[in-house]
Amino acid sequence: MIESHQTHLDSPKIPADQLNSSAEVRFIYTDTLKNLFQKNNHILIAPSQQTPNPETFLNTLKAHPKIYQASMSRQIAADLPANIELKDEPKDWFIKTADFGDDYDRVLQHRDGEYTQLLEDIARYHEIFQQGYDKIILLRPPTYTGYDIQLTAAMQCLGYTKEQFQFIIVQPIKLYAFHKANQKIHPIPDLATEELISAIGMDALRWYSLCTPLTSIAPINISTAGQANDSLHRVQSAHYRCCQLLQQAKQETGTEVRPPLPIAEKLDSLLQVVPKILEQSADEIAPHLLTQHLEAISETCHQWLDSLSLTPPDSTLLLTTKQTIFDLLVNILDITAPEPSN
Structure with missing residues (x-):
């Protein structure tokens, strides 16, 4: 029996009409994570919106070894001369986030007596964990100027690991273009969202946004993205060719049975490990692992189909390849998989 994981994905909504930059465009494509999680037995259920009482929560922490009351933080106090005493100074309640970076x-x-936003936030996320969640993932766009380090450190003070509580700021897209005059690729200024989509298409924009780790800048060459023989085109065309040959196989009878080619065996092995790649992509919050595997499948598929000559291929392998590419492209990455017309 496969164990399920209850995950809370905390991702602020950015309405399409409020997208101001390609950076934010990349952030909204993280909706792919929902498909990835659900494919890998992660249960995504919104927790109750009840806000914990910060006073009650702090009272439960006052005996915690990572919580203390003092007139100043221990870092500032350590820098003061030894003869200075602050016995009668008012005191704040601190959490030892310095122990975690x-x-x-x-x-x-x-x-x-005023409570901080940090207390309110860790009270809320602690409450979510108490509802049975295994993991909380906070996704924020690159324009976010929040406090990911201190919030993550505070949750670690409460005993939650980096695997349980992950704060991810999705890095922006960096645009490049080919300059005909000097025959070199150069970085270019950001483009308006509509202009960028018009230049390379929604599929290519989503594909290249997900081809790079979310925590790294995503480079996109608008001179080649979405064009013939770029990586997305190779994946889509592999699906298209499989569909064509499957249609052809339906029309032919008495097809010759032949032993599998070594390249076919390689393709079959790539298809066999797809469930493992999906699991790893979900566990590591790394959709780029999925796009990389799709590229490997498509390249091996093209080599296999190129080697077939006029001999009919193995329809079972064709169908599995076609269905796998379709499922990963359409059902997880939300990218179209072109098919030939009948």
């Missing part, structure tokens, strides 16, 4: 400890409650 933050610059210094952060305040949860100020001395005047």
